[in-house]
Amino acid sequence: MKRLGSTARSWRYVLLAFMLAPLLLALALDRAHARDSAAFDYGLVPRQIADGVYVLEGRKEDFSTANGGDIANTGFIVGTAGVIVIDTGSSRRYGEQMRVAIARITPLPVVLTINTHHHPDHFLGNQAFPPDTLAALPATIAGIEAEGGAFNDNLYRLVGDWMRDTEVVVPRRRLAAGRQLVAGRDIELLALGGHTAADLVVIDHVSGTVFAADLVFNGRAPTTPHADIPRWMEAIAQLERLPARRWVPGHGAVHEDTEPLRQTRAYLDWLSRTLQAAAESGLDMAEAMTLPVAAEFRTLALVEHEYRRSVVHLFPAAERAALGSR
Ligand SMILES: [Zn+2]
Structure with a gap:
């Protein structure tokens, strides 16, 4: 009797779940829609x-x-x-x-x-x-x-x-x-x-x-993919x-x-001198990537990430220039 009773209760839950499913789904979709329109709002304020x-x-x-x-x-x-x-x-x-x-x-x-x-x-x-x-x-x-x-x-x-x-x-x-x-x-x-x-x-x-x-x-x-x-x-x-x-x-x-102009120019100058020196001293690309960013640029947002990307973009040319000058 005990086992039968628990089976019956289980079936009641299954039935209840079936009855509630469409309602729950509708609620979930509503919330997802509300979240979407909020989520895809850039909040642009000129x-x-x-x-x-x-x-x-x-x-x-x-x-x-x-x-x-x-x-x-x-x-x-x-x-x-x-x-x-x-x-x-x-x-x-x-x-x-x-x-x-x-x-x-x-x-x-x-x-x-x-x-x-x-x-x-x-x-x-x-x-x-x-x-x-x-x-x-x-x-x-x-x-x-x-x-x-x-x-x-x-x-x-x-x-x-x-x-x-x-x-x-x-x-x-x-x-x-x-x-x-x-x-x-x-x-x-x-x-x-x-x-x-x-x-x-x-x-x-x-x-x-x-x-x-x-x-x-x-x-x-700065970003440098086409620099x-x-x-x-x-x-x-x-x-x-x-x-x-x-x-x-x-x-x-x-x-x-003109401070942002000075800052951008100084970073580009440091970047090209660093890569040139790395290539001339025979470092490979992976080694060039591990070089530290100069202290004055460490506060720039995304600087570690952009430096490594710039090595990928610019190091091959620095290596060619170094070979040419030997
Ligand atoms: Zn751009």
């Missing part, structure tokens, strides 16, 4: 840094499922006749949320959407912007065409569902250096390079704001001569003086 000039500051982190790829600075300038957008972020969702954030500030249309260079955290939000406004330097367009698909696939792996429905949209408007009125705003474009083959700097002359793209990092170690260090350092030297009132780096905080 910060006004000058009259009509806004920045959306990314985190000083590497790509992750926690940050959804919100690791670079984007910005926009509101003219009298429209909005100039500088970089579109890392995903379709980012671009869409950036547009909503812009629309909260001005009803004016976006008339120019610039991709400063071809790295994925700067252009994969393009889908959210009018296609005829998308513009970049010719070498950036070529870079997006050649590598955009692989970057997009890689970000799906690194940040997951934040990337849902993100596709590469290649800008068709080819930009050139020069100063002109854009949307009623006195804007100058500088066509530089060194971080990548083409890095576009945007100067807003009225406010003295320079969007320096990834030629300048602030408080975060030409001597050219990059030359570009920074050129930027240092500008009569700017504030600097928007590609990564890290907006700054009023």
Whole structure:
């Protein structure tokens, strides 16, 4: 009797579980949905840094499922006749949320959407912007065409569902250096390079704001997958001569003086001298990776990680140069 009684009780539990299952499933789905819409919210809040000039500051982190790829600075300038957008972020969702954030500030249309260079955290939000406004330097367009698909696939792996429905949209408007009125705003474009083959700097002359793209990092170690260090350092030297009132780096905080430029240049200088010395003394790549980061750069976010990546990017050329000089 005892055994029969316990079997009957077990069956009652099974029956109860069956009856409750649809209700529990519905509750779970509801909660998952609520969590999703909160989880895929970048929380973009543009910060006004000058009259009509806004920045959306990314985190000083590497790509992750926690940050959804919100690791670079984007910005926009509101003219009298429209909005100039500088970089579109890392995903379709980012671009869409950036547009909503812009629309909260001005009803004016976006008339120019610039991709400063071809790295994925700067252009994969393009889908959210009018296609005829998308513009970049010719070498950036070529870079997006050649590598955009692989970057997009890689970000799906690194940040997951934040990337849902993100596709590469290649800008068709080819930009050139020069100063002109854009949307009623006195804007100058500088066509530089060194971080990548083409890095576009945007100067807003009225406010003295320079969007320096990834030629300048602030408080975060520079990334070097497409770097030409001597050219990059030359570009920074050129930027240092500008009569700017504030600097928007590609990564890290907006700054009023040239300290982030000095910092980026000093790091690049140390990096290239370190790798050159390592190659000349016959170290191999694994040994070069174990070299300590100089004390003055240890406070830079991600510096150990970026140093090791830079060894992979730059050490083979340093080795070739060392062999050539023997
Ligand atoms: Zn970059």
